[in-house]
Amino acid sequence: MNTIKMRLSCMMFLQFFIWGGWFVTLGTFLGQNLQANGGQIGMAFSTQSWGAIIAPFFIGLIADRYFNAERLLGILHLCGAILMFLMYQATDFSTFYPLVLGYMLAYMPTLALVNAVSFRQLSSPAAEFGQIRVWGTLGWIIAGLVISYIFSWDAQAAIATGALKNTFLMCAMVSLLLGVYSFTLPATPPAGKQAGQRLADILGLDALKLLKDRNFAIFFISSILICIPLAFYYQNANPFLTNIGVENATGKMTLGQVSEVLFMLLLPLFLNRFGIKLTLLLGMAAWVLRYVLFAYGDADNGIWLLILGIALHGICYDFFFVSGQIYTNSKAGAAIQNAAQGLITLATYGIGMLIGFSVAGMITENYTTAAGIAWQPIWLFPAGFAAVVLVLFALTFKTEKQR
The missing domain is CATH 1.20.1250.20 (MFS general substrate transporter like domains)
Incomplete structure (x- = not known):
């Protein structure tokens, strides 16, 4: 694997380690530690969908036209690190919800950005992207194994003491790392405005x-x-x-x-x-x-x-x-x-x-x-x-x- 592929693989690993490191246990944390009811837990998970709905507009109107993808990726993950740390400190659902909503609005566009950075740097994206993307799945897997088998934060006794909130601290630290790391990735400038391009096209x-x-x-x-x-x-x-x-x-x-x-x-x-x-x-x-x-x-x-x-x-x-x-x-x-x-x-x-x-x-x-x-x-x-x-x-x- 060449240097560019290694750097992109590291980016993808961190990207999905973050997601798998808190999203899987979110429902358990909310119910056990913030005493959230079913409707409130549904609201928290729905923030992913709001992020997915807004992301195409964000990417199409802003990212694809004005900013380098790797720089925007870095900015969003740095913002995400701050929000994740505040989620770690939250003690009730009313405080937690606007933070998780803000985080998902920042995180979901990064899924498109890591793909954009990868596609632009690979000489044959169709043949090579799978080799990069699989490291994202490995990141998700490692995050789950760390939670269960290294820290045991999801053990019954640990959950009772509020240990699952540490998943947010862990992901805040990894998000900070990816935010800084993103600025070292190869330059991926925007495609720029195209003459005659309509809003419908964007x-x-x-x-x-x-x-x-x-x-x-x-x-x-x-x-x-x-x-x-x-x-x-x-x-x-x-x-x-x-x-x-x-x-x-x-x-x-x-x-x-x-x-x-x-x-x-x-x-x-x-x-x-x-x-x-x-x-x-x-x-x-x-x-x-x-x-x-x-x-x-x-x-x-x-x-x-x-x-x-x-x-x-x-x-x-x-x-x-x-x-x-x-x-x-x-x-x-x-x-x-x-x-x-x-x-x-x-x-x-x-x-x-x-x-x-x-x-x-x-x-x-x-x-x-x-x-x-x-x-x-x-x-x-x-x-x-x-x-x-x-x-x-x-x-x-x-x-x-x-x-």
């Missing part, structure tokens, strides 16, 4: 024309709908595993990212052998199965059901979301490929997840009483919802050949 609104294609419109709507059950996993998986007594829950959840890497390698084989429709259906079916396993698993004899449910993450994510990105790329012409990817990201991490976190918060709060949390019906709801989306997609989406 914001990628031309990609909306893809919705005239019936199959793509069905896929687009299904992507929004399937993100509603997806939100249940991000919001509730760690609190659920911790609540029922699974030891080192955060570390065990990294099995999902390991699975993600493995199934990423298998994805081209499935697409070539079975086509886009069946691959997408397999991804949806995995969500149904995962939630059923969570509904009936436990920390004792049923622990294998929970481990299997976590391990299904590779199929859940790769077979629907990654294959969906590939499908979107095949439907869009060269002129609107970037805009099309932005559109599907807006639909999933923006609109779909925003609705999903709200629904997950309400459902969780509804099944939470003084006696405890009734996890089985909480997990059966997204299982049933995903099953309905699967059936509707199977009946309405027509088989088509990949281009």
Whole structure:
């Protein structure tokens, strides 16, 4: 690996170490340490969606036109370090919420910026980007292992003493490191204003024309709908595993990212052998199965059901979301490929997840009483919802050949 690739890999590792270092345990921290209810936890997780919705406008109107990507990346992570440190000091939800909202508004645009820096520095992005991006997944994995197996912040006794707040301090320090490190990255100047460029071009609104294609419109709507059950996993998986007594829950959840890497390698084989429709259906079916396993698993004899449910993450994510990105790329012409990817990201991490976190918060709060949390019906709801989306997609989406 040459020097440029090593520097970009380090950037990607730190970028996703930060995200995985606090976001996975956020629900557990809010419920156990800030006494937040289901609706408030849903609000906190929804900040990711608000960041995803605003990020394309921020990148299109500002970053792509006026600032070097690596400098803006550094500024945003330095701001993030300050906000993360203030989150570490927060003692109630009313103080914590505006901080996490501000942090996500700063962090979500950096996901596009690290990609922009990488693409501009690689001689063959299509062939080389995967080698860089995998270090991001490794960063997420290492963050979870550090929390569970080095510091044990997610152990039952440690949670009771408020140890999970240390995840914010750790991520503040790493964010500070990445902020400073970003200024040492190779210069990535903005593309600049293009003559005759319309606001619609900048914001990628031309990609909306893809919705005239019936199959793509069905896929687009299904992507929004399937993100509603997806939100249940991000919001509730760690609190659920911790609540029922699974030891080192955060570390065990990294099995999902390991699975993600493995199934990423298998994805081209499935697409070539079975086509886009069946691959997408397999991804949806995995969500149904995962939630059923969570509904009936436990920390004792049923622990294998929970481990299997976590391990299904590779199929859940790769077979629907990654294959969906590939499908979107095949439907869009060269002129609107970037805009099309932005559109599907807006639909999933923006609109779909925003609705999903709200629904997950309400459902969780509804099944939470003084006696405890009734996890089985909480997990059966997204299982049933995903099953309905699967059936509707199977009946309405027509088989088509990949281009």
